[in-house]
Amino acid sequence: xxxxxxxxxxxxxxxxxxxxxxxxxxxxxxxxxxxxxxxxxxxxxxxxxxxxxxxxxxxxxxxxxxxxxxxxxxxxxxxxxxxxxxxxxxxxxxxxxxxxxxxxxxxxxxxxxxxxxxxxxxxxxxxxxxxxxxxxxxxxxxxxxxxxxxxxxxxxxxxxxxxxxxxxxxxxxxxxxxxxxxxxxxxxxxxxxxxxxxxxxxxxxxxxxxxxxxxxxxxxxxxxxxxxxxxxxxxxxxxxxxxxxxxxxxxxxxxxxxxxxxxxxxxxxxxxxxxxxxxxxxxxxxxxxxxxxxxxxxxxxxxxxxxxxxxxxxxxxxxxxxxxxxxxxxxxxxxxxxxxxxxxxxxxxxxxxxxxxxxxxxxxxxxxxxxxxxxxxxxxxxxxxxxxxxxxxxxxxxxxxxxxxxxxxxxxxxxxxxxxxxxxxx
Numbered sequence: 001x002x003x004x005x006x007x008x009x010x011x012x013x014x015x016x017x018x019x020x021x022x023x024x025x026x027x028x029x030x031x032x033x034x035x036x037x038x039x040x041x042x043x044x045x046x047x048x049x050x051x052x053x054x055x056x057x058x059x060x061x062x063x064x065x066x067x068x069x070x071x072x073x074x075x076x077x078x079x080x081x082x083x084x085x086x087x088x089x090x091x092x093x094x095x096x097x098x099x100x101x102x103x104x105x106x107x108x109x110x111x112x113x114x115x116x117x118x119x120x121x122x123x124x125x126x127x128x129x130x131x132x133x134x135x136x137x138x139x140x141x142x143x144x145x146x147x148x149x150x151x152x153x154x155x156x157x158x159x160x161x162x163x164x165x166x167x168x169x170x171x172x173x174x175x176x177x178x179x180x181x182x183x184x185x186x187x188x189x190x191x192x193x194x195x196x197x198x199x200x201x202x203x204x205x206x207x208x209x210x211x212x213x214x215x216x217x218x219x220x221x222x223x224x225x226x227x228x229x230x231x232x233x234x235x236x237x238x239x240x241x242x243x244x245x246x247x248x249x250x251x252x253x254x255x256x257x258x259x260x261x262x263x264x265x266x267x268x269x270x271x272x273x274x275x276x277x278x279x280x281x282x283x284x285x286x287x288x289x290x291x292x293x294x295x296x297x298x299x300x301x302x303x304x305x306x307x308x309x310x311x312x313x314x315x316x317x318x319x320x321x322x323x324x325x326x327x328x329x330x331x332x333x334x335x336x337x338x339x340x341x342x343x344x345x346x347x348x349x350x351x352x353x354x355x356x357x358x359x360x361x362x363x364x365x366x367x368x369x370x371x372x373x374x375x376x377x378x379x380x381x382x383x384x385x386x387x388x389x390x391x392x393x394x395x396x397x398x399x400x401x402x403x404x405x406x407x408x409x410x411x412x413x414x415x416x417x418x419x420x421x422x423x424x425x426x
Contacts, residue, residue, distance in 0.1 A: 151183030159210030
């Protein structure tokens, strides 16, 4: 880390004592325009509380750990020092926080309101003094993400193309991710990526800057009509469409789209694709093995597309299509109701709950995860104002847990939702 000791005297300092019945953790937070650092000294009698017993093997205590948000370099760094002050280990951390898995610091930041508030305020100073997240959405993963990509609107963070089931940028997007260092330089990035010099097109991308990850696809969309292009990039389906262009071989898919445009015109072609987007990969492939007469029929009759249905799940994160203008996400007693906003959230919730929740991402419903102490304990699917399904882990009825069901009932009543017990099932 660069010049940490030289500027430490200029820091604002906060010390926090987090106590339980048997243990006490002391964290000191230093905040500076270019750096935010959390320090903790760990004694031997804190093994099992401050760090795991496994991680404590072959370590001479006391030790000191530092979690450092380098705002200038947009890196978050973790260091462990021995009792002689020598560096034992260090690592950059992604939003997955892997180097912290043996330490309690991540859990304490996520669960202690005051500690999180101090760190959040320090991070906010590098994000225009406000964060694009509700308080309940801010945890250590989010803070690391905000430190890496400062200043962007909420929708940008939902659309970052992380590798499936992880918080690492997919390899095919890393080069562009390095260019997008903060919201205030995206105009320059737009020009470097060679995107169209069209005022409304550029405005639409500036309003939804995660589109920059798909610059190559935006430059190669086989539509020429400018009004249709604007409809595409402003649509809820734009990321699903661009992901197909990114993920699939260029030749076949582009050729099929061009044939679709030739047969129907650009406006009608996009309308057909938009309505059948999830059938597009297999349909485009099947087109090449059909007789000419059936090819012509397929281009005109989109009711035939479902015959060639094949769901293709990209290997990177995508935002879900907009399904609710005002999602009723909130805290009820000890339970947090949070709308799942991207495929990564669906995958994580499905993995924790042990169900097929990830398949709901493309359905015309909203799904809310119910969290307790930062862990998913249930999920609720909502269509318009009606509860379609509410289940615990392994698809057990939400009514099987009295505490969760009580919070769920309060949430339903507070938000004017319709719930029938016989609608939810094992």
